[in-house]
Amino acid sequence: MKxxxxxxxxxxxxxxxxxxxxxxxxxxxxxxxxxxxxxxAALAARPVPLPALPRASVVVAKAEAPALACSGVLDRRHxxxxxxxxxxxxxxxxxxxxxxxxxxxxxxxxRCYSVSQNYRNPxxxxxxxxxxxxxxxxxxxxxxxxxxxDFDMYVLWNTNHGYxxxxxxxxxxxxxxxxxxxxxxxxLVQCGEA
Numbered sequence: 001m002k003x004x005x006x007x008x009x010x011x012x013x014x015x016x017x018x019x020x021x022x023x024x025x026x027x028x029x030x031x032x033x034x035x036x037x038x039x040x041a042a043l044a045a046r047p048v049p050l051p052a053l054p055r056a057s058v059v060v061a062k063a064e065a066p067a068l069a070c071s072g073v074l075d076r077r078h079x080x081x082x083x084x085x086x087x088x089x090x091x092x093x094x095x096x097x098x099x100x101x102x103x104x105x106x107x108x109x110x111r112c113y114s115v116s117q118n119y120r121n122p123x124x125x126x127x128x129x130x131x132x133x134x135x136x137x138x139x140x141x142x143x144x145x146x147x148x149x150d151f152d153m154y155v156l157w158n159t160n161h162g163y164x165x166x167x168x169x170x171x172x173x174x175x176x177x178x179x180x181x182x183x184x185x186x187x188l189v190q191c192g193e194a
Contacts, residue, residue: 081188
């Protein structure tokens with residue numbers, strides 16, 4: 001059964017990739033018949049439909065590639081780096097603005113995900129952090145139109161709602177202290193990979 005699942009997943013991925021290639025080729029070919037002044041506008045305006053992948057291929061790909069973590073999931077490396085940068089992974093820390101838990105979550109944000117006020121419990125804190133992380137990830141993808149990097153995710157985590165989007169998700173437009181902390185987070189994540 002697993003072998004069949006893997007083979008069907010690989011076949012589905014190959015077919016999907018081929019379909020995407022044909023779609024891109026057709027888009028480029030039709031745009032080249034336009035005058036040069038209209039080509040780039042046609043290519044930018046034309047949506048490129050992505051073929052649907054079989055559901056089994058997604059499951060198999062995740063199971064076979066644990067090193068390729070989705071930035072929407074607060075995995076062990078990312079949770080360690082986040083807790084380390086925020087509080088040194090100390091559960092009892094309370095931030096200057098009232099942030100709670102090792103992940104320094106505002107109580108008003110915490111209440112969106114949990115009725116528990118056991119801020120010092122690492123399992124409860126992790127459950128809340130994972131939910132909030134996923135919401136930040138999805139919001140970024142929707143607003144920025146791309147997958148967030150580790151840098152992007154930490155900026156979202158460590159700033160007020162709308163701070164990054166007001167700067168068009170451009171790291172060069174961030175305050176230096178925000179950029180520095182985000183880079184420290186990236187460095188911690190990368191150290192966890194080694």
